[in-house]
Amino acid sequence: MNRKISLAIVDDHPIVVQGLQMILTNNSDINVTGCFTSGSDFIEFLKNNEVDIVLLDIMLPDSNGMDVCKEIKSVSPNTCVLALSNHSERSIVMQMLQNGASGYLLKNVSVQELTNCIYEALNGEVAFSKAVKEILARPSANDLKGIPQLTKREKEVLQLIAEGKTTALMAKHLFVSPLTIETHRRNLLQKFEVKNVASLIKIAADQGLLKSIG
Known part of the structure; x- marks a missing residue:
């Protein structure tokens, strides 16, 4: 890219x-254009500003990162979303990918891994930190059952149950x-x-097996 990469942090x-800002400020290719503590604040910013990539926490005070990820891709399909989380559950990783994320990193990621994953995501690849690759490589009990x-x-x-419908409503x-x-x-x-x-x-x-709800 000829211009600097526009990057936002939501955590x-x-x-x-502050730690992420310090790390990324040392990279001459990257410009941290904004830091946000809630998903809604970032979405409002995104409506009027171009962001190439966002580092998104999964647990936010106003919403969960999975829903925010989906909304980001709706507002700005070209913005890459990299989940950055302490949550290592396989189901959460998969849900983030289903909602449009370009990758998933655990917060124990090294500086080099973080930088590599940013470039991989911007190149159209799905980026995972080493720890996440290990989680995905291990089959879950559900995978083994088939x-x-x-x-x-x-x-x-099954879909109606997941949507919280009552027996009476399902029957109707x-x-x-x-x-x-x-x-x-x-x-x-x-x-x-x-x-x-x-x-x-x-x-x-x-x-x-479930369609996205909401």
């Missing part, structure tokens, strides 16, 4: 922001009886080998 911990075979109707019910939406919905719900719990709806939704999300 509600001042010491993290994805259950679901009927079209079971997939519809699908033009079936509440008893039929309860049967599908029971079959889903058996197929996924779980005892409650919370576990059902988590595994289904991990396996990419």
